[in-house]
Amino acid sequence: MKKISIALVGIGKIARDQHLPAIAADPRFELVACASRNASVEGVRNYPTLEALLAAEPHVEAISLSAPPLPRFAQARAALAAGKHVMLEKPPGGCLSEVRALEQMASCAGLTLFASWHSRHALGVEAARTWLATQDIRSVNVRWKEDVRRWHPGQTWIWEPGGLGVFDPGINALSIVTWIMPRELALVSSTLGIPSNRQMPISADLELFDTAGVPVHVEFDWRHGPQELWEIEVKTADGVLLLSQGGNRLHIDGREVALGAVHEYPSLYAHWRNLIERGERDVDVRPLGIVADAFLLGRREILEPFVE
Numbered sequence: 110m111k112k113i114s115i116a117l118v119g120i121g122k123i124a125r126d127q128h129l130p131a132i133a134a135d136p137r138f139e140l141v142a143c144a145s146r147n148a149s150v151e152g153v154r155n156y157p158t159l160e161a162l163l164a165a166e167p168h169v170e171a172i173s174l175s176a177p178p179l180p181r182f183a184q185a186r187a188a189l190a191a192g193k194h195v196m197l198e199k200p201p202g203g204c205l206s207e208v209r210a211l212e213q214m215a216s217c218a219g220l221t222l223f224a225s226w227h228s229r230h231a232l233g234v235e236a237a238r239t240w241l242a243t244q245d246i247r248s249v250n251v252r253w254k255e256d257v258r259r260w261h262p263g264q265t266w267i268w269e270p271g272g273l274g275v276f277d278p279g280i281n282a283l284s285i286v287t288w289i290m291p292r293e294l295a296l297v298s299s300t301l302g303i304p305s306n307r308q309m310p311i312s313a314d315l316e317l318f319d320t321a322g323v324p325v326h327v328e329f330d331w332r333h334g335p336q337e338l339w340e341i342e343v344k345t346a347d348g349v350l351l352l353s354q355g356g357n358r359l360h361i362d363g364r365e366v367a368l369g370a371v372h373e374y375p376s377l378y379a380h381w382r383n384l385i386e387r388g389e390r391d392v393d394v395r396p397l398g399i400v401a402d403a404f405l406l407g408r409r410e411i412l413e414p415f416v417e
């Protein structure tokens with residue numbers, strides 16, 4: 110089987126925790142190079158920038174981008190302009206217009222753009238989606254709470270415009286909800302808790318409805334600990350579905366559902382490879398759209414300063 114030669118750009122926390130092990134374990138990809146301003150990866154050729162990598166590695170076929178969202182747009186544009194397939198970490202961009210621009214570039218060039226949502230590949234998500242497809246859904250409650258100091262130590266970009274604040278983890282929950290719910294969702298209200306010394310929210314409370322009027326209540330909080338709470342509860346006429354541990358455990362009507370064993374990032378890379386082979390793109394901006402709407406409709410509550 111021919112391996113796809115790949116480069117990884119933005120070697121930070123998620124690149125080391127997830128991307129590098131997932132690529133190493135996938136026999137259909139070969140990591141040949143990395144680009145990062147301050148970091149390097151053993152066993153491959155390293156460059157300080159994507160531009161330097163593109164100039165030196167014309168045979169690389171695909172580029173996976175794992176830097177924060179704002180610098181990722183210029184990187185994605187450069188990679189697509191150079192004729193490479195591209196995978197974007199979540200969120201796919203700092204704003205919606207840039208993602209649409211990238212999608213048009215990829216489409217015109219016949220390249221695969223994959224706007225990845227790793228939480229959609231959590232173990233329980235597909236089974237939840239299948240079960241809910243035939244249910245009479247009554248309400249949805251999303252509780253996505255964690256300690257920002259534990260999960261984002263020293264990351265200043267998350268507090269800046271385009272960094273999303275508490276929506277950086279929260280968008281993972283929205284990526285699951287928009288996938289498992291059979292009908293489209295519309296935001297009706299949003300409250301954003303913003304520390305007085307920061308640009309982005311540390312908490313958010315959203316109310317949405319689906320097209321049948323089913324209420325969806327969303328609570329995001331970065332002041333929660335020590336144990337994180339990443340759960341989605343769906344009440345139906347036939348019982349309660351609970352996705353917990355970020356989508357990796359599933360209970361239906363109190364009984365735990367046995368799940369498969371292919372974890373999020375290996376599953377993401379397998380999906381990207383399939384998209385490349387089929388000449389397809391996968392760019393679903395609905396989770397980012399809800400976040401953008403939450404800022405559009407957001408009622409701001411100014412909170413005490415956040416000091417890390």
Ligand code: NAP
Pocket residue numbers: 119120121122123124145146147148175176177178180198199200227260264266277
């Ligand atoms: P990170 O460690 O802060 O950043 C990744 C790397 O990107 C940095 O080490 C840095 O490497 C490079 N970078 C940072 N700012 C840059 C800039 N302005 N221009 C060019 N390169 C820059 O962040 P992360 O936690 O890995 O998150 C990256 C993305 O993955 C985010 O979109 C996040 O939502 C997503 N994600 C994170 C996690 C997690 O647990 N952390 C989980 C899932 C998804 P150099 O300094 O070497 O260039």
